[in-house]
Amino acid sequence: MRVETHTCPNCGTVVAANVLERDRRLRCPGLDCGEILDFTDLSEEVREHYETNRDRYRLE
Amino acid sequence: MKGLILAGGTGSRLRPITHTGPKQLVPVANKPVIQYGIEDLREAGITEIGIVLGDKGREEIQSFLGDGSEFGVNITYIIQGEPLGLAHAAACARDFVGDDDFVMYLGDNIFKRGLTEMVERYETGEYAASIALQHVDTPRQFGIANVDGERTVTELIEKPDEPPTDLALVGVYLFSSAIFDAIDELEPSWRGELEITDAIQSLIEDGHAIDSHVVDGWWKDTGKPEDIIGANRLVLEDIEATNDGEVHPEADLTGRVDIGTGTTIKAGAVIRGPVRLGENVTVGPDSYIGPYTAIGDDSTVGGPHIENSVVVGKSELTADTRLVDCLLGRGANIASADGLLPEGNRLVVGENSNLKL
Numbered sequence A: 001m002r003v004e005t006h007t008c009p010n011c012g013t014v015v016a017a018n019v020l021e022r023d024r025r026l027r028c029p030g031l032d033c034g035e036i037l038d039f040t041d042l043s044e045e046v047r048e049h050y051e052t053n054r055d056r057y058r059l060e
Numbered sequence B: 001m002k003g004l005i006l007a008g009g010t011g012s013r014l015r016p017i018t019h020t021g022p023k024q025l026v027p028v029a030n031k032p033v034i035q036y037g038i039e040d041l042r043e044a045g046i047t048e049i050g051i052v053l054g055d056k057g058r059e060e061i062q063s064f065l066g067d068g069s070e071f072g073v074n075i076t077y078i079i080q081g082e083p084l085g086l087a088h089a090a091a092c093a094r095d096f097v098g099d100d101d102f103v104m105y106l107g108d109n110i111f112k113r114g115l116t117e118m119v120e121r122y123e124t125g126e127y128a129a130s131i132a133l134q135h136v137d138t139p140r141q142f143g144i145a146n147v148d149g150e151r152t153v154t155e156l157i158e159k160p161d162e163p164p165t166d167l168a169l170v171g172v173y174l175f176s177s178a179i180f181d182a183i184d185e186l187e188p189s190w191r192g193e194l195e196i197t198d199a200i201q202s203l204i205e206d207g208h209a210i211d212s213h214v215v216d217g218w219w220k221d222t223g224k225p226e227d228i229i230g231a232n233r234l235v236l237e238d239i240e241a242t243n244d245g246e247v248h249p250e251a252d253l254t255g256r257v258d259i260g261t262g263t264t265i266k267a268g269a270v271i272r273g274p275v276r277l278g279e280n281v282t283v284g285p286d287s288y289i290g291p292y293t294a295i296g297d298d299s300t301v302g303g304p305h306i307e308n309s310v311v312v313g314k315s316e317l318t319a320d321t322r323l324v325d326c327l328l329g330r331g332a333n334i335a336s337a338d339g340l341l342p343e344g345n346r347l348v349v350g351e352n353s354n355l356k357l
């Protein structure tokens, strides 16, 4: 199964694409970072894959 | 070589302890479980470490480990989100790992002997992966490996009805970057997870050589309260007696007792090691601390008989009672109900607690 990630440009924390797809827009989970990460930080092709296959990246 | 410690998971089997923090920070012999993994990696010469975090407990784990410098390592955090399986966690680390080999270590596991021998053997051969194994009494309950005379893995079987060996997979794996291509081809299992055993099995089927290493000494998965108490016992077996505190000459200490800074043991207290006391612990008269007990920082023991137990910290234990095989969460207090009317226990107990009175 395809697994994509995005790296925070500010602190280097790696965030799985399924988290970005689920939360859409979030404060970087790196402690004290504050960078806003957005689903659109992923390429269009990756976004489309995650939206099409949403159920496979969710347990429930 | 890089290291990857998996620290997601919900810790549901350790409730209520994990209501207030992740299972990887539950202390064994007064040291959070995850720190054992960090130290094993560092001792094997691995200082670039990725920590995979789920949705739960990620702030606490980052607060404890920071950038790793306090532990002599350099940490990158990887946010997996939902627990989509060990192979999904590994795949989230693909950019972090790059073309290196890496150790994948389950963050709630503890090994007596560390990783050095496994890593050295892996590096001398041409392997796509290596797995840690241990002999178990109940192979039907585990993922089991079949190995040939050279210890090369020929097959992995999940909870087999007719186990070919008693060698169970335990929580350490070594991988080359070939594992990522195998994960790419995987489909989620019946439970919706990407299984690392499926990825390894596909490496075998593609003709890759997988080494195995039977771990020397004990191994513990600390997923349940009795496992924490068991791991605590095993770690305390090997401690040395030290005294950075104050012991009254009329206190009675025998066996190995490790006493932290600022800790006071008063006249009339009895301690039978192996016992570890953290910092700023007070042990009063008429208290007995028996073998295989660890008492965390800022606790007071004044009255009970306690043995084979883990007290996380900030507890006041003042009841004249016998406590055995206990796991007490941070700030849990046990005082006496003597003299209170009507007679009876007075309990304020969190969700999912277990008491045997």
Ligand SMILES: [Zn+2]
Binding pocket: A008, A009, A010, A011, A012, A013, A028, A029, A030, A033, A034, A035
């Ligand atoms: Zn960040």
